Amino acid sequence: MNFLTLFVDWLLAASARASLLTAAVLIIQFLLQYRVPARWRYAMWIPVFVVLLAPSFPESHWSVHSIIRSLQAPLAAPVTIEPPRVLGVNALVVADFRWAVFSSLQQMIPLAWLIGSAGIALFQLGAFVQTLRRFRRSQVPASDALLNEIAALARDVGLRRTPRVCMAREIRTPAVTGLLHPMLLLPVNIEGTLTVRELQFVLRHELTHIKRGDLPLNALLCVLLSLHWFNPMLWFAFFKARLDRESACDDEVLQQEPRPGRVAYGHTLLKVESAFGYDELSLGFVGIFQRGAALRSRIQFIAKEPTQHPTMKSTLSISIALLTFLGVTKAAPADTNAPQVLIEAHFIEFSEEAKTLLTPFAITPVSSNVIGMLDDIQFSAFMKKLGGAKGVDVLAAPRVTCRSGQAGKIEIGREFAYKDAEDKASTKNLGIKLTLLSKVSGADQIDLDLSTQISEFEGYLKHASGVNQPIFHERKLTANVSITPGQTVVLGFPAHSAKQTTEDRSAGRVTTKTENVTKHTMVFVTARLVDSADGKPVDPKLRN
Numbered sequence: 001m002n003f004l005t006l007f008v009d010w011l012l013a014a015s016a017r018a019s020l021l022t023a024a025v026l027i028i029q030f031l032l033q034y035r036v037p038a039r040w041r042y043a044m045w046i047p048v049f050v051v052l053l054a055p056s057f058p059e060s061h062w063s064v065h066s067i068i069r070s071l072q073a074p075l076a077a078p079v080t081i082e083p084p085r086v087l088g089v090n091a092l093v094v095a096d097f098r099w100a101v102f103s104s105l106q107q108m109i110p111l112a113w114l115i116g117s118a119g120i121a122l123f124q125l126g127a128f129v130q131t132l133r134r135f136r137r138s139q140v141p142a143s144d145a146l147l148n149e150i151a152a153l154a155r156d157v158g159l160r161r162t163p164r165v166c167m168a169r170e171i172r173t174p175a176v177t178g179l180l181h182p183m184l185l186l187p188v189n190i191e192g193t194l195t196v197r198e199l200q201f202v203l204r205h206e207l208t209h210i211k212r213g214d215l216p217l218n219a220l221l222c223v224l225l226s227l228h229w230f231n232p233m234l235w236f237a238f239f240k241a242r243l244d245r246e247s248a249c250d251d252e253v254l255q256q257e258p259r260p261g262r263v264a265y266g267h268t269l270l271k272v273e274s275a276f277g278y279d280e281l282s283l284g285f286v287g288i289f290q291r292g293a294a295l296r297s298r299i300q301f302i303a304k305e306p307t308q309h310p311t312m313k314s315t316l317s318i319s320i321a322l323l324t325f326l327g328v329t330k331a332a333p334a335d336t337n338a339p340q341v342l343i344e345a346h347f348i349e350f351s352e353e354a355k356t357l358l359t360p361f362a363i364t365p366v367s368s369n370v371i372g373m374l375d376d377i378q379f380s381a382f383m384k385k386l387g388g389a390k391g392v393d394v395l396a397a398p399r400v401t402c403r404s405g406q407a408g409k410i411e412i413g414r415e416f417a418y419k420d421a422e423d424k425a426s427t428k429n430l431g432i433k434l435t436l437l438s439k440v441s442g443a444d445q446i447d448l449d450l451s452t453q454i455s456e457f458e459g460y461l462k463h464a465s466g467v468n469q470p471i472f473h474e475r476k477l478t479a480n481v482s483i484t485p486g487q488t489v490v491l492g493f494p495a496h497s498a499k500q501t502t503e504d505r506s507a508g509r510v511t512t513k514t515e516n517v518t519k520h521t522m523v524f525v526t527a528r529l530v531d532s533a534d535g536k537p538v539d540p541k542l543r544n
Contacts, residue, residue, distance in 0.1 A: 008110040015231045018051045021327045022237040028319070034304045038247035040316050045241045047323035052224050052234075054328045113230065121226040128284035132177070138169040140188055150184065150203055157207045173276045174202050175287030179219050182210045185285070193275045198268045204253050209286050212252065214245060218286050243294050245286075247301050254302065266302045269295060340530035341438040341446060342537050343408070344399040346383075347454070350520045351391030357382070363490060369477045371490040371522065379488040379526065395454075395521075396432050401530060404440040409433070413455070418470045421463045428472060430455045438527060444484050446527045451478045452491065454521060475521065483527055485538065491523040 025044045032041075142165050154162040163182040167190075175185045184206055187193075194202065209215065221238055228234045254262050273295060350357070361382060363372025374382065386392050402408040413431015420426045437449040453476045460468040475493045483489055497516050528537040 004110045004114065008113050011113070011227060014052050014054065015228050015234065017327050018048050018228075018237070019231060019233040021048045021051060021323060022233055024323060025237075026240070034300060036312060036316065038244065038251040038301045040313075042241070042244040042248035043316070043320060044323075045237070045244065046320055047327050048234075048237055048241075049220075049224070050324050051327040052228065116229050117226050120229045121223075124222055124226065124284070128177075131285070134170050135166055135168045135185060138171075140167055140169065142167045142186070143191065146186075146191060149200070150207075153200065153203050154207055157204060157211050159207060159211055163207070163210060173272070173287050174206055175285045176206045176209050176215060177285045179216060182215055185287075187276060190276075194268070194271070197264060198271060201253070201265050201268045202272065205249055206287075208249050208252050212249065214249070214286050217245075218242075219284070222284065243297065246294075247298050250298055250302060262302050266299045269299060269302075338403040338405060339440045340401055340403055341440065342399060342401045342528045342530050343436055343438060343448075344397070344526040344528075345410070345434055345452075346397045346524040347395040347432055347452075348386070348522055348524065349393040349395055350522065352518045352520070354389055354391030355520050357385055357389060357392070358490075366481065366489075367479065369479045369491055370481055371492040373483065374488040374490060374524070376486040376488075379524065398432075398434065400434075400436070402438065404438060407435070407437045409435045416457055416470070419467055421465050421467055421469060423465075423467055428455070428457075428470070430457055430472075434523075436525075440529070441482075445482050446485060446529075447480075447482050448489065448525065448527060449480050450489075450491065450525060452476070452523050454493070477523075485527065485529045488524050488526040491525065493521040493523075495520050 025048065028044060029041055146167075147165060150165060151162045163176070163178075163184045165184050165186065167186045167188055169188050171185050171187045173187065174190065177183050177185060184203075190199065190202070221241070225235070225238055250265070254265055257265065358371075361374060361378050363374060363378075365371055366373070386394070396412050398410045398412055400408045400410055411429070411431065411433045413429060413433075416428045416430045418426055418428070431454075433453045433455075435451040439447045441447055453474065456473045458471045458473050461471050463469045473496070475496065477491060477493055479489070479491055481489050495518050497518055530536065531538050
């Protein structure tokens with residue numbers, strides 16, 4: 001199972017790279033339109049297929065992987081997250097449970113991929129075998145004149161051996177198939193429907209597919225499609241590549257044809273579309289017939305016959321090589337010498353009265369979200385004052401260590417299950433989330449990009465459908481600040497009202513009282529540099 005996991009990890013990385021290259025190829029083709037020969041449009045797909053086949057990726061600072069890494073979620077950066085130190089046992093159990101569920105899902109991904117890949121491969125193989133059997137059951141012998149014509153055209157095209165010929169009533173459109181022993185498939189009425197010149201065009205097209213090696217390439221495409229069945233972008237890429245393959249084959253057939261011959265070939269394609277029925281062949285077959293927009297695009301290539309600029313061939317060759325290099329290489333590893341930063345965050349909720357605990361420290365507001373700054377001594381004294389103070393609730397105190405320039409994210413909470421308005425099972429993540437990006441600029445400054453969110457459950461409200469719906473309250477704030485190592489930035493959420501229940505045991509009986517109280521939630525974020533030698537935070541008092 002370990003090998004399968006590693007293989008799927010590589011497969012996902014290759015699929016992501018190939019998707020970006022697919023987008024690049026489609027953009028380039030859109031910009032070039034019909035200005036380049038069809039064979040070069042088909043060659044533009046080489047980088048995509050090379051990336052999908054490359055067994056490993058060499059490292060390079062110039063790589064498509066760097067784009068993927070920049071688009072990924074913050075957790076893509078390697079960080080060290082330490083467990084919360086203040087939350088109770090129940091919260092830790094929830095966190096462990098969620099991690100166990102996440103790990104189980106990760107282990108299921110390779111198995112799900114294997115089932116899907118095997119299913120697609122078996123479906124393709126089954127469709128191919130069934131179609132071929134159907135053709136052979138209705139097979140009729142071809143005329144000697146047709147066989148002689150095929151043999152002569154095969155020699156003219158450059159084939160060393162004449163392919164086998166299968167003419168059957170079930171075959172509705174000309175095609176070729178076979179990997180080691182190619183076979184030419186022809187409808188029974190092809191000689192009576194097409195003129196001699198038109199028949200030669202059709203046969204030359206199919207024989208050119210065999211000469212170009214399109215059959216083994218098509219088999220490889222089927223394998224790649226089975227491996228990357230989960231990626232719709234690659235399904236579209238394979239579809240476009242097959243269209244460009246037909247245009248490239250047309251281009252090679254018409255290479256020596258004058259203008260009147262190109263016109264006659266275009267008319268032949270239109271006649272094939274109207275004279276022969278459309279047969280939805282499986283992926284194991286390569287045929288001349290296309291319809292709709294695909295056929296119109298091929299005819300436009302035939303009609304325009306683009307004149308190639310002297311530098312076009314070298315420019316396209318360099319572009320294809322460059323795209324291949326960018327796709328097949330992976331980003332160089334992150335700078336392991338970048339300084340490490342320890343971020344400690346305290347999420348604390350104060351009552352209206354307890355808010356005055358901050359007054360003695362005379363902190364000055366910096367912005368609407370940043371209440372102020374505390375140095376190391378002030379923050380230590382403040383935390384001592386919290387001990388035993390009434391109206392103070394420490395919600396969480398997580399910390400995370402990451403390198404300068406790398407993002408990190410901490411989520412602490414639980415999954416709340418409920419029924420939605422349609423009485424369907426649903427879930428909501430409740431708790432605290434902290435997303436951060438720290439960057440050391442100089443010896444005495446750390447730039448912080450902070451984003452915090454608190455999601456809470458506040459009770460139920462009866463919906464019109466009669467189902468009690470939960471009420472959630474979400475609070476968010478962001479801040480960008482620069483602090484010195486060891487300094488603490490104080491972030492303040494807007495005040496909010498919450499219900500508080502108290503018990504009164506006087507007069508010999510217990511009575512409960514529920515009232516609305518104003519709560520102030522603050523986040524104290526401390527950033528410290530970490531000694532690379534021992535991995536411990538650097539004491540700001542010992543610096544310099």
